[in-house]
Amino acid sequence: xxxxxxxxxxxxxxxxxxxxxxxxxxxxxxxxxxxxxxxxxxxxxxxxxxxxxxxxxxxxxxxxxxxxxxxxxxxxxxxxxxxxxxxxxxxxxxxxxxxxxxxxxxxxxxxxxxxxxxxxxxxxxxxxxxxxxxxxxxxxxxxxxxxxxxxxxxxxxxxxxxxxxxxxxxxxxxxxxx
Numbered sequence: 001x002x003x004x005x006x007x008x009x010x011x012x013x014x015x016x017x018x019x020x021x022x023x024x025x026x027x028x029x030x031x032x033x034x035x036x037x038x039x040x041x042x043x044x045x046x047x048x049x050x051x052x053x054x055x056x057x058x059x060x061x062x063x064x065x066x067x068x069x070x071x072x073x074x075x076x077x078x079x080x081x082x083x084x085x086x087x088x089x090x091x092x093x094x095x096x097x098x099x100x101x102x103x104x105x106x107x108x109x110x111x112x113x114x115x116x117x118x119x120x121x122x123x124x125x126x127x128x129x130x131x132x133x134x135x136x137x138x139x140x141x142x143x144x145x146x147x148x149x150x151x152x153x154x155x156x157x158x159x160x161x162x163x164x165x166x167x168x169x170x171x172x173x174x175x176x177x178x
Contacts, residue, residue, distance in 0.1 A: 010042055010102075021086050028082075030075060037079040038088075040069040042102055050102040054095040061097070 016022060025031045025038070044065070045052045054061040066076040080097075083089040090098045 010039075010046060021088060024086075025082065028078075030078065033072075033075050034079045034082065037069070037071050037075050038083060040071060041065065041079070041083075041089075042099060044069050045099050045102060050099045051092075052089075052097045052099070054097075056095070061095075 013019075022035060025034050028034060041052065052065065054064055058064040058067065062077045062080055063073055065080070066073040069076070080089060084091065088099065088101045090100050092098055
């Protein structure tokens with residue numbers, strides 16, 4: 001049985017790179033790296049709906065985050081400090097940070113929801129009929145019926161073989177007696 005995966009996404013606004021904060025970040029010496037780090041932090045927070053947690057595995061939040069997103073510690077420190085000043089990240093408590101600008105930019109769905117959505121998109125909309133994906137599903141009784149049909153066919157073949165074999169044996173016995 002396949003596992004039910006969950007997919008997440010991050011939507012960027014069309015004017016993301018024209019926003020004031022991103023333009024200011026780009027003026028920094030390592031601004032492009034900071035923007036990339038910011039996007040990685042956003043992606044890292046998707047699973048927790050915009051929250052990033054410090055689990056005290058390393059001495060500081062920035063060090064732990066740098067390891068989690070695979071970025072340089074100095075860039076992560078600079079990015080977090082700058083985003084805190086802009087209000088893009090809010091420190092909730094010593095172990096919890098929240099990305100305030102991510103609220104309307106995240107979403108998720110399970111793999112089965114994705115499959116159903118794709119199925120609905122491929123079907124034409126009929127106002128009178130309900131759409132379902134029953135054609136895609138096979139219930140156990142149908143599978144068992146198919147198995148029993150194939151078993152009965154193989155039994156019939158075996159019966160024919162054994163009856164032909166027994167007739168041949170009887171004929172040989174009769175020939176030997178005469």
